[in-house]
Each structure stands twice: as C-alpha cells, then as structure tokens.
Amino acid sequence: MKNGLIEIINVSISWIYIATEHLPILEKWSRMYVELGINVEGIETIHHLLERIGDLKQEVTVLRNRLGQFEE
Secondary structure, three states: OOOOOOOEEEEOOOOEEEOHHHHHHHHHHHHHHHOOOOOHHHHHHHHHHHHHHHHHHHHHHHHHHHHHHHHO
16 A cells, blocks of 8 residues: 555565554455455545544543543
C-alpha cells in the first residue's frame, strides 16, 4: 500500500518488507481492492472513518462513565 497507510520497514531492489503486525490490515485492504474494486483513495477514506468511529466509541464510553458518576 502507499500513502502512509502501512509502515514499510525496509525496501530492497526486489522486495518490500512490512511489519508482521500490519499483515492482517493489509490483507483486509487487499480484499477491498481486489474483490470489491475499491481504489486506494476509497480504502484511505474507509480507514479514516473506521478510526474516527473508534475514537467516537471511546469518547462515548468516557462520557457515559462521567454521567454515571453524577447519577449516583
């Protein structure tokens, strides 16, 4: 992948090395690209939106905990 979505560890003339912890997400993005025909820009958008959803879920959890303190 390009555009900074995956951290590339090392590049040689014929090989690109990617950290093993990035392989599951790379496989997911590869399926999006190959099987669903989503272009790189679309994958970047999906990635950004999923990160945003995760951030919002954390924020909701924090706010619920704070609200729970006031309800007690």
